Amino acid sequence: MRTLIQDCINNKSSKTPIWLMRQAGRYLPEFRSIRKENQDFIKLCLNTKLASEITIQPITRFDFDAAIIFSDILLVPFALGQQVNFKKDFGPDLQKIDIEKLNNTKKEDFLKKLNPVYEIIRETKKKISEKNKDTIGFVGAPWTLLLYMLNRKSPKEGNFNVFPKNRDIDNILIKLDNFLKIHIEAQIENGASIIQIFDSWAGLVPEKDLDYFVYKPIKSLVDFIKKKRSISICFPRNIDNYKKFVENVNPDIINIDYNVDPSTIRDTIDIPVQGGFDPKILLQNKDIVRDEVTKYLKTFDQKRYIFNLGHGVLPDTNPDMVKYLVDIVRSFNG
């Protein structure tokens, strides 16, 4: 049976599906209580029982139309031999890249390290099997992963320069292409019905380098997902020109950020659109939330649109507001 998201992108339903990036996360007290007892974030991502439970938490509460696996894009550098820590109030902290280790990583060892992720997908599928919902797997795009692997932390103003295009960078991008496909394939084989590609730092790439760092590497993954008969969603966050991205990459669904004008997107892009709603609005009062959500939905009325945010749910968001949001989206459809 087709899911609501699949009906939406095939123009078979006028109902707007809804799920949220970071729907399983720190704004939920039931997540925080597990997190408190599990200080090592990577270990938590690889704990089949807890990670599948966390994946289901927002489904139980809000009945979202899709479950995104509780995991992280930085598990790939981790499985390629680069140590990753998550420091409180700092974010990811990566050990210096070891090219030897990267070059010598074997497919079997990579899959063994990430095997819990595939078990989490199977567990999640089992838990929602009666609900006819999508299970969303994901990867970081090569550019964003390259950036974390070399910059070793989130890029903040002043601490980051775009890398030169040279043989070393070429080599890392080729390895990433290879292992991301292995990771994508295993997620699909274990039950992910959609793969979202997060290029969170696409907005940092200068126009002249977009082809090399963004379009080409992502298109390679999107073509692979198509070959596997799965659905691709791309989120090249803060990119200047989403239309050009879509023309170059041709994903099934494009996720937009909250800095772009949604009506321009609607008028210039023909493929299904996801997201865009500013997560900060959910910190406002209910009247504002109702007005803004309704305005957003009206912009995409009659279009193939999946409600989501322009970035993840903020930790300070009140879960009651998320419930309110879901009610508005569902009642907008009658």
Ligand code: CP3
């Ligand atoms: O969306 C979901 O609910 C699924 C889970 C998910 C997480 N990370 C869990 C997480 C997903 C899809 C991601 C993707 C991810 N991870 C991205 C791309 C999306 C984006 O946010 O731009 C990036 C860049 C990362 C890397 C990462 N992981 C960062 C920069 C951080 C620290 C910043 C932060 O928000 O704390 C993380 C940690 C992380 N990943 C948390 C969660 C729930 C918070 C961990 C905690 O409890 O401290």
